[in-house]
Amino acid sequence: METYLVDWISLIVRWLHVITGIAWIGASFYFMWLDNSLEDPPQWKKDKGIKGDLWSIHGGGIYEVAKYHGAPEKMPEHLHWFKWEAYSTWLTGMVLLAVIYYLGAESYLIDRRVADLSQWQAVSLGLSFIVGSWVAYTLLCGSALAKNGWLLATILMLLGGGLAWGLSQFFSGRGAYIHFGAIIGTIMVGNVFQVIMPGQRKLVGALESGKTPDPAWGARAKLHSTHNTYLTLPLLFIMISNHYPMTYGHAFNWAILLAIVVITAVSRQYFVLRHVKINRPAILGAAIAATVVLAVMIAPKPAVIPETDVAAAQLAPRAHGIIRERCASCHAEAPTDDVFTTPPGGVMLDTVEQMQQWAPRIKARSIDSHDMPFMNKTEMTEEERAIVALWISAGSPAS
Structure with missing residues (x-):
C-alpha cells in the first residue's frame, strides 16, 4: 500500500511539474521571440515613449503589443509579473526528486557497481x-x-x-x-x-x-x-x-x-x-x-555470446527459468518487486508466449546493454545473459 501511495504522489507531482514547466518554458520562448520580433513603431508611438511594437493574431482576435523605453505615461494599476511559473516548476521538480530519487535512493540513485x-x-x-x-x-x-x-x-x-x-x-x-x-x-x-x-x-x-x-x-x-x-x-x-x-x-x-x-x-x-x-x-x-x-x-555493438555447456534441448527451459527468476519480479501481471506495483512499460513476462513477444526488447535491454534488470537488483550473471542471448539467437523457441 505504501508503494501504491508513493506512485500516486509521484504521478500528481510529475503532472504538476510538466504543467508548470510548459507554462515557464512557453513564456520564456514567447518573450524571447517577442523581444526579437518588435518592429520600429510609427513616430506618434515613439513620441509616447514606445520602443517597438508588434501586431499579431491568435484565437480569432488581433493583438497589439508595445514595449516602452522606460515608463508609460501612467503606470498601470495591474502589472503582471512572470515568476510563479518558474518557482512552481522548480518546487515540483525538487519534490519529485525527493520522492523518487531520495526516498527511493536504493532503487534509483544508488548503483553499487558505481559507488557503494x-x-x-x-x-x-x-x-x-x-x-x-x-x-x-x-x-x-x-x-x-x-x-x-x-x-x-x-x-x-x-x-x-x-x-x-x-x-x-x-x-x-x-x-x-x-x-x-x-x-x-x-x-x-x-x-x-x-x-x-x-x-x-x-x-x-x-x-x-x-x-x-x-x-x-x-x-x-x-x-x-x-x-x-x-x-x-x-x-x-x-x-x-x-x-x-x-x-x-x-x-x-x-x-x-x-x-x-x-x-x-x-x-x-x-x-x-x-x-x-x-x-x-x-x-x-x-x-x-x-x-x-x-x-x-554510441550504437551498441553486437553482443559476443560466450560458449556455454547448456545442451540444446535444455536451452529454452533454462532461458525461460532465468527470465522468470531475474525479470518477472517486476515484469509480471502482479509484480513481487518492492518498487513496482505494475509492470514497467506494460512488459509482462509471465508466460513463454510473452517472453517470445518481448524477446527483441530483452535482447536490447539485457544483452546488448545491461540496463535490465533494473540496476541489476536481481543479480543476473553474465552466464545467464549468455544463455538468454543464445535462446534469442536461436529464434526464441518455446521448447
Whole structure:
C-alpha cells in the first residue's frame, strides 16, 4: 500500500511539474521571440515613449503589443509579473526528486557497481552538488569574467563537463542525469529569483519615482536571461532522458550528456537568430549531423555470446527459468518487486508466449546493454545473459 501511495504522489507531482514547466518554458520562448520580433513603431508611438511594437493574431482576435523605453505615461494599476511559473516548476521538480530519487535512493540513485553509498550519503552528495553548483555559478557571474560572454560560456561549459563526470562517479546513470538537470533547473530559477525579479522591481521602483533606471540592472538580467534561454533545451532532454538508457546507461554517459547539452544549445541558437530575421540553416544542419554522429558512436555493438555447456534441448527451459527468476519480479501481471506495483512499460513476462513477444526488447535491454534488470537488483550473471542471448539467437523457441 505504501508503494501504491508513493506512485500516486509521484504521478500528481510529475503532472504538476510538466504543467508548470510548459507554462515557464512557453513564456520564456514567447518573450524571447517577442523581444526579437518588435518592429520600429510609427513616430506618434515613439513620441509616447514606445520602443517597438508588434501586431499579431491568435484565437480569432488581433493583438497589439508595445514595449516602452522606460515608463508609460501612467503606470498601470495591474502589472503582471512572470515568476510563479518558474518557482512552481522548480518546487515540483525538487519534490519529485525527493520522492523518487531520495526516498527511493536504493532503487534509483544508488548503483553499487558505481559507488557503494548509503542512502544518507547519496542524498547528502546530491544536495551538495546542487547547492555547490549554484554557488559556483553565482560567483562566476558576479566576477570580472562576466564582462566577456564567450569566455564565461567556455568556463561554464568546462565546469559542466567536470560536473557531469563527477556525478557519474557517484550515482547511477539515471541519478547522475537527473541531478545535472536539477542543477540546471536550480540555476535557471535562481536567475529568476535572485537577478531578474529584483532587477525588475528596481526598474519599476525607479520609474514610479521618476528616476532614471540603472543600466547595470538590465545588463545583469540580460546575461542571466540569455543563460536561461540556452539551458532550456538541455533541461527538456534531461526531463525525458530516463526513457532512453542508450544515453544514461552507456559507459561514457557523462560525455554523451555533455554532447547533447552542446547540440541542444546550438540548436537553440538557430531559433534565436531566426527571431531577428537571420537564417543560418548551417547551424541546425551541424546540430543534426552531430546528433547522427553521436548516435553512430554510441550504437551498441553486437553482443559476443560466450560458449556455454547448456545442451540444446535444455536451452529454452533454462532461458525461460532465468527470465522468470531475474525479470518477472517486476515484469509480471502482479509484480513481487518492492518498487513496482505494475509492470514497467506494460512488459509482462509471465508466460513463454510473452517472453517470445518481448524477446527483441530483452535482447536490447539485457544483452546488448545491461540496463535490465533494473540496476541489476536481481543479480543476473553474465552466464545467464549468455544463455538468454543464445535462446534469442536461436529464434526464441518455446521448447
